[in-house]
Amino acid sequence: MNEHINSSSVAYNKSVVGQKTTILQDLKSLVKFIVLIANVLPVMAGFWLAIHFTNTSLTEHWGTFLLTIGGSGFIIAGALILNNWYDVDIDTIMERTQQRPTVTGNFSLRVVLIMGIAASLIGFILLLFTSLAAVIYGLIGWITYVFPYTMWSKRKYTWNTIIGSVSGAVTPLIGWAAIDASFHIIPFTLFLLLFIWQMPHTYAIAIKKNNEYSAAKVAMLPAVRGFKVTKIHMVIYIALLIPLPFMMSALGSVFVTIASILNLCWLVLAIKGFNAKNNYNWANWNFLYSVNYMTILFVLMIVVTLPVFSN
Incomplete structure (x- = not known):
């Protein structure tokens, strides 16, 4: 895989000479910022609804809220970074992804891989301070997105969308489980x-x-x-x-x-x-x-x- 990725990346880099981006722009692209926010919002909603239906208040769980949002955010970001790392060869072909730092070469693939793993680990550590159920849901989402979706089905089968949907659908369960595991x-x-x-x-x-x-x-x-x-x-x-x-x-x-x-x-x-x-x-x-x-x-x-x- 790495040999294919590197050859594709080098080939494309020749065509993007002179196109500059800031570090912030590269980071936002790497974590797919809009996708990241779109996935964190259901976590917040799940957390809020759990508070409502358990008749508690946000002030009682403020620390848990920060850990839940931070933990899930890092886990989602880690999965998205790893997706960018793995998909660099097809990202060189698709116009909408050609400015990602993995394609332009602004970030080396080794650094991106380390960032993806590190972000994921930080996220799971933070979630461990909420509830085991929240960690399990986070793990289900992360594993589903990184392995069955990104590394297996996406390029081979039309039902890759079904597999990918599981990872996005568990997000409110993470928020809810941080308050109530039942x-x-x-x-x-x-x-x-x-x-x-x-x-x-x-x-x-x-x-x-x-x-x-x-x-x-x-x-x-x-x-x-x-x-x-x-x-x-x-x-x-x-x-x-x-x-x-x-x-x-x-x-x-x-x-x-x-x-x-x-x-x-x-x-x-x-x-x-x-x-x-x-x-x-x-x-x-x-x-x-x-x-x-x-x-x-x-x-x-x-x-x-x-x-x-x-x-």
Whole structure:
């Protein structure tokens, strides 16, 4: 693997001479900053909801909160760094990843590997001060993302998205388990919500970047089986989201109503894809909708459980 990576990196470095980035920009690219934040937010939501449903307060668990966010943040960052380290050969081909420091050579692959391992270890050590259950969920997410997804299925199988979705779906479980390790319908439903949501979200990206994935020989569904099959899968997964708000009825009728409306609107948008004149434009709208959908839902979960609304 390393020989292939190094040859690809050297080949690309010749074409990026003169393109400079700051250390901060390189670090943000290395940890995929937006992806990192997007994965830490569900941890925060899980933690907050656990406090709400166990009738405790954030002031009682402030230290645990910092350890949970810090620990999960380092674990997620470590996994993302290792993903960059391993994927440098395909990152040289895909336009959207060609400025990553592993590709430009700003960071050596040896340094990146050490950073990924170190960040992961720091994260697990911090989580150890919360609960064993939180560590286990963090470990499940990290192992799934680094090995079955990054190093095995991503390049070979169209169902790599399913495996990758597991790592993102365990994030609220980490936050919840830091407070309460017992089974509860809310964190279980959050896992299902994130797991299912990531499928149409990722497929929308895969359609948008289909040419790049095809060139890099990454086995994304649109590149292997075409847009029509991908659209069918998107509609099925979005339809599977429809029952989930009712499983979270403990959050109140306002949440269930708004979440249900969002689900139905997304389903309509997905179905329109079968008659779309511009697949890339339609995929972009689905991508934007998916991002705003999840942001609205998690903000809403927190808002409806604030003392001023929940009392």
